[in-house]
Amino acid sequence: MSVPTQPDGRADGQTVDLEQVVELEMKLLDPNMRGDVEGVQPLLHDYYAEYAASGQVYDRRTALQAPVEDSTSSLTVDRLEAELLAPGVVLVTYRAHRSSRTSWRSSVWLLTEHGWQLRHQQATPIRD
Secondary structure, X not given: OOOOEOOOOEEOOEEOOHHHHHHHHHHHHXXXXXXXXXXHHHHEEEEEEEEOOOOOEEEHHHHHHOOOOOOOOOEEEEEXXXXXXXXXXXXXXXXXXXXXXXXXXXXXXXXXXXXXXEEEEEEEEOOO
């Protein structure tokens, strides 16, 4: 997978594998993964916040309890970019399509003592 990056995956001499962060983001979009609380839990930061395209707001606890989207409705992603904002901070942005819904999404990932964790996610619906 080719991931456009800005800047070049380096900050203060630290090299970051942006593709690894993108892989984690894509993993969380998989309904089978989202249904695996034990698999998702380590990927969500303790102070995780999500602002869904529906207008719903989730914290870590409510996100882990939320029903999983219908797995028969496939999700596609385009315009994917990953950007190193600061040492240990990556922004992932993309457009997501599912059935008749399309949204812009942005996610902020932090490198913690537990590995990469999703700290913030925003989905903004795109109206036709």
